[in-house]
Amino acid sequence: MKQTERVSVTPEAVAVIRQLKQEHGELMFHQSGGCCDGSQPMCFEKGEFIVGSNDVYLGDIEGCGFFMSSDQFEYWKHTQLTIDIVPGRGASFSLEIPLGLRFITRSRLFTDDELPNLKEVVTGEEYLELHNI
Helix, strand or coil: CCCECCEEECHHHHHHHHHHHHHHCCEEEEECCCCHHHHCEEEEECCCCCCCCCEEEEEEECCEEEEEEHHHHHHHCCEEEEEEEEECCCCCCCCCHHHCEEEEEEEEECCCCCHHHECCCEEHHHHHHHCCC
């Protein structure tokens, strides 16, 4: 049976991720836990944001690891996150900001059928070990 992904990405966001990869190389995402503009997904060059045992790896979007803090994961663990892109400048250091765009997170609750098949998560520290980073 197919595992249910915890994070997905819209075609519009894929186009921006591909553009950013051409300019910056490998990328990663971290779902910020701040307030207002600070609670958006942040895109960094891979390794620029240091993940560890207090972070959770949810999966990949367009080949980029997607992480969030374990405290925040407790709040979001029953939802599938979809990363999208919208016009506007967020107040962050995310790589898309100079393009006049910002990534946003849309969410929906997992269905009863999806819950038993959720993709397992690992800590950021476990992710680094598994990938020899």
